[in-house]
Structure formats: structure tokens, C-alpha cells
Amino acid sequence: MTATVSAAVRTTTADRVEGSSVDIAVELRGLSKVYRSGRNQVQALDRIDLGFPRHSFTCVVGASGCGKSTLLSIIAGLDQPTAGELSVNGTVGLMFQESALFPWLTAEQNIELPMKLRRVPKAERRTRVQQLLQLVRLEGFGSKRPHELSGGMRQRVALARALAQNADVLLMDEPFGALDAMTRDILHHELERIWQQTGATIIFVTHNVREAVRLGDRIVLLSSRPGRVVDNFDVHFARPRRIESPEVGSLSIAVTSRLRQEVARHGTDVPT
Amino acid sequence: MALTFRPDESADNADVVDGAMSDRAMAADADETGDEAMDELGLVERELEAKQSDDEVAGELAGLDALDRLELAKGALTLRVWKSLWPKLAAIALVLLAWQAVTWSHWRPDYVLPGPRVVLPQLWHELGTGRTWTAIGSTMRRAVTGFAMAIVIGLLIGVAVARSKVLRSAVGSLITGLQTMPSVVWYPLAVVLFKLSEGAIIFVVVIGAAPSIANGVINGIDHIPPLLTRAGRVLGARGLQAYRHVILPAALPSFLAGLKQAWAFAWRSLMAGELIGGIAAISIGARLNNERDLNDTPGLLSWMIIVLIIGVAVDSLVFGVAERTIRRRRGLGI
Numbered sequence: 001m002t003a004t005v006s007a008a009v010r011t012t013t014a015d016r017v018e019g020s021s022v023d024i025a026v027e028l029r030g031l032s033k034v035y036r037s038g039r040n041q042v043q044a045l046d047r048i049d050l051g052f053p054r055h056s057f058t059c060v061v062g063a064s065g066c067g068k069s070t071l072l073s074i075i076a077g078l079d080q081p082t083a084g085e086l087s088v089n090g091t092v093g094l095m096f097q098e099s100a101l102f103p104w105l106t107a108e109q110n111i112e113l114p115m116k117l118r119r120v121p122k123a124e125r126r127t128r129v130q131q132l133l134q135l136v137r138l139e140g141f142g143s144k145r146p147h148e149l150s151g152g153m154r155q156r157v158a159l160a161r162a163l164a165q166n167a168d169v170l171l172m173d174e175p176f177g178a179l180d181a182m183t184r185d186i187l188h189h190e191l192e193r194i195w196q197q198t199g200a201t202i203i204f205v206t207h208n209v210r211e212a213v214r215l216g217d218r219i220v221l222l223s224s225r226p227g228r229v230v231d232n233f234d235v236h237f238a239r240p241r242r243i244e245s246p247e248v249g250s251l252s253i254a255v256t257s258r259l260r261q262e263v264a265r266h267g268t269d270v271p272t
Numbered sequence: 273m274a275l276t277f278r279p280d281e282s283a284d285n286a287d288v289v290d291g292a293m294s295d296r297a298m299a300a301d302a303d304e305t306g307d308e309a310m311d312e313l314g315l316v317e318r319e320l321e322a323k324q325s326d327d328e329v330a331g332e333l334a335g336l337d338a339l340d341r342l343e344l345a346k347g348a349l350t351l352r353v354w355k356s357l358w359p360k361l362a363a364i365a366l367v368l369l370a371w372q373a374v375t376w377s378h379w380r381p382d383y384v385l386p387g388p389r390v391v392l393p394q395l396w397h398e399l400g401t402g403r404t405w406t407a408i409g410s411t412m413r414r415a416v417t418g419f420a421m422a423i424v425i426g427l428l429i430g431v432a433v434a435r436s437k438v439l440r441s442a443v444g445s446l447i448t449g450l451q452t453m454p455s456v457v458w459y460p461l462a463v464v465l466f467k468l469s470e471g472a473i474i475f476v477v478v479i480g481a482a483p484s485i486a487n488g489v490i491n492g493i494d495h496i497p498p499l500l501t502r503a504g505r506v507l508g509a510r511g512l513q514a515y516r517h518v519i520l521p522a523a524l525p526s527f528l529a530g531l532k533q534a535w536a537f538a539w540r541s542l543m544a545g546e547l548i549g550g551i552a553a554i555s556i557g558a559r560l561n562n563e564r565d566l567n568d569t570p571g572l573l574s575w576m577i578i579v580l581i582i583g584v585a586v587d588s589l590v591f592g593v594a595e596r597t598i599r600r601r602r603g604l605g606i
Binding site: 058076077092093094096098100102103105113114116117118137138141146147148149150153154161165172176182183186189190193 | 285326329330332333334337338340499500502505506507508509512517518521522524598601602603
């Protein structure tokens, strides 16, 4: 399945594949987004060039206003870019900071919904829901409603629901931001395991640098207003990592100081 | 493109971790930047020991899940029923007492304002006759028919107005205007349009109830959290499917509140219509008129109590229960 969306130029996948030999799941070329309201305009994203190889785990880090969420919305097709090209190979799933589960459905029915919408036969849906509940270790909680589950459990149901779309690309917008530290650590391990089992391509947005170093193959640093890619860090540490480990700590220091440098730049922007 | 599960791969990974003390793993890790410095501190070894297997994490996760699920035990059913019932019973007793007090004061002669000791036996007697139930039956038939039509019409108008900006600015405030207008004002027109028929009464019920229902729908759709609509779109809910699976269920609590209010309007309109009457068929309104003509105040008061009981019963047993069920299911509290 291939979908190519672009505001300025439309390309087909065939054109694109000729150019690159690496298997790319998501590619952005010169992607910009400007929000206009009346006379004001805000450049949320400025000529972003990024490629996300298939099965890769990329963390996008930036201070507030760097357009992280805009970036995910555009990749998910919820928002249109002002200029540039976007090509997405495969289906996209999106997870938010809040689980966004439907409160009128049970955990099972939430996971089932994307398959219902694609008219997957009932028997197949049932088996798949059970598989997914098992994958996120929530067997036995299928008949619970979202409000009966803890924050961490809700995010696991949301993850299962995103996977039920057969999402090849999983976009995650600070999915663990609202969880307590212990739950978050355990879910890091779980996400890593599920990523390795499913082979999905993950684009994970966070403002928590340690989390990014704990999880990512690569860390992309975005600047704020306008959102531009200012740096890239490759993370080669063996998995599974621990967030408290010295190696994660030392790379976090490097990434954080780069991020602070970027934020300090805005201190001089203040009009006098 | 479907995802394939490769459980073996992760198991392999876990093995590598478990055997982390093996030379192979040590060598691989020692290549990493910064590890030499940490090795000097003796940290690498402890760090590797600290790595966990999937099974260990699964155990911790199960523990957290169990800790998060501290359920509060519910009290016994009879106790809960009694807790919600006694204030109501006490209120009824107080009202009866006040009524009795007024009768005792001889403010009006007994045949004009009889006390509960006369009216309640009369009510009991009325409830034992077939004529009473025929009257209640025909009134309830009108209520149900009119209310059902109001739901269909209100829902359609509500969705249309919530969807279209033009429609909203055109008729949005008109709907609220209609809601404030006593629907019995429409009755003379209804009689002209439908003659003295069931149609005229049902028309008044519909026009009394539909605006509240439409407003409930509009309100519900307007207040859906944008996060849910976005989630629906990402999951592939478009067009009609989005309405069926996301928008209408999300708007349901507000829709129900609209229904509850609409029922109050419908019941009032129906009683007003039946009282103005002119329609020969036996009904609650016709019986009220009848008792007044006969100067039978105990009968009149019995029928007023019947009107009150039906109104309250439908409100609390139908809409109240539905509302509470939905709020409980969604964890909205009571």
C-alpha cells in the first residue's frame, strides 16, 4: 500500500523508489507548514527533509513550539502541508499523549473498531483482538471500559488499537508523557519488545531527552519557530537499554546541551 | 500490508541479555562510546546485570496492573436502594402532611379542597376501574407516538444544523426560540390544519419536544473532544461511518439530556392539548375536564396525581436510568 501526498508536487512511489535504494517507509522533502490567522502567520515547519527507513525507531525531540505534533499530524494525513512533498509507504497509526480510547466501548471493542471500519470478517476480528491483547499483556482485561483501566493500561490498549489497523508506520505523540516514572520505564521495555516483534516503523515524538535516548535508533532534534531539523544523533547502544544507565545518561547530556543551545537562541529574539 | 509477528526474535534478544556476561556481549558493548570510562568506574558490569528479560518485565507489569486495580466494594443492593429511596419517601410524607394541615385549617370547605384522606382512597378506586386505564392508555399512546416522531425529526434537524454552518446561522437561534415558545400556542393552528383529530394533539407534542432534542444533538456534537474525532479519522472512520461509530456515540450523553428535557415539554404540551380538548376520545385531559364539570374535586385531584406520577415515572425510570447507565459506563460519575 502506498500513499503519496504533497501540496506542491505530487509524486508517485515509482518515481521515488528509483531515486533511493534504501527501503524508506516515510519520506519528507522540503516540507513546510505555515499557520495563518488573520495577519499573523506562524511558520510551524520549515523545509523539513527527513527519511524514515523501514523498521527504524526514530525519536523526534524539541522544545515547545517546534512543530513536533504538526509533523505527526501531517504524516498521519490529519493536516495538509503548505509546501513540499510527503510520501508514506503503508498504513499509519497514531497514538496521542492521552489514550483517546472511545469511552463508550470496552477495551476489546476499541481494538476491534479499526478492523470493523475496514470490514474485516467477524471471526478474524475476534482472533486478532485476542492476539493483540496478548501482545500488550492485557488478556483478561478485554471487557473493561477505559475508565476502569489505569493510564498505562489505557496506553497499551491504544497501542493495540493502532496495531489493529495493521499500521506499518506508528506515529507516537508523547504517548508516555502523562504516566508515572515506573510505569513509563516498563512501557519503554514493552514498546521496544512490540516494535521488535511487529517490525513497525516508529516515529516517536517526545520532549524527554532521556526517553528518546532510551528508545531511539536515531534522535532528530528540531528547532523551534520555525521548526527545522538542526541535528541528528545515531544511537548505537545495545538493547534493551535502561534509562538510568550511564551511557544513556551521557548521550542525554550531549543532546540536552544541544537543545538548550537552540532554545537560548530564542532569548535574543525578544523584541525590545 | 500486514504485520508479521516474530516472537522468536525477541526471545533471542532476551537470551542475549540473560547471557550478558558472555564475552560476546561484553565485547559488543565495549565498543560503545563512553563505555571505557564507565568500565573504569566498574559500572559496565553492574549495568549489564541490571538489564532485564521480557519475563521479568512482564511480571512487574502484571504487578503494576494489579496495584492499579483497587476496586471499591459496593454495598449491599437493598442498602443502596434504601439510601436513595428514603429521602424521596420522606419528601412525599412531608407534602401529604402539609396538604392535610391546609385542610385542617378549614381555609376552604372540605368539598372544595378535600384532604389526602379523602383523595387517596378515591385515587385507589379510580385505578381499579377499566375506564381509567383506557384513558391513561390513549394518552400514553399519543405521548409515545408524538415523542417518537419528535426524536426522528429532532435528530435529523440536529445533525443537519451541527454539520452545516449555513444552516446553523439560519435556524440555530430559531430552534432555541421555538423551545421557549409554549407549544400550546400552536394548538389553534393545529386544529385548523388537522381538524379536531389525534393529528392536532400529536402535532403539538412534536413541536413541543423536537427543539429540545435537536438542541441536545447540536450541543452534543459541538462538545465532542477533538481528540476523539482525530482518533476516529486516523482509525479510518469517514462519512457515515464516522457518525455511526464516533460522532453519535460521543454525543449520546448530551442527546439523552435533550431527551429528558424534551419529555417534560412533550408531557406538558400533551396535557395542555388534551385539556383545551374538543376531541371526543377518552383521555386523561378529557377526564380532568369531566371531573371539573361534575364539581368532583377528589376525582380532579386524583387525576392530577396520576399526571404527576406518570411525568415523574417516565423521567426517572426511562431517562434517569438511561442517563445513569451511560454515565457509569463512561466513568463520568453521577
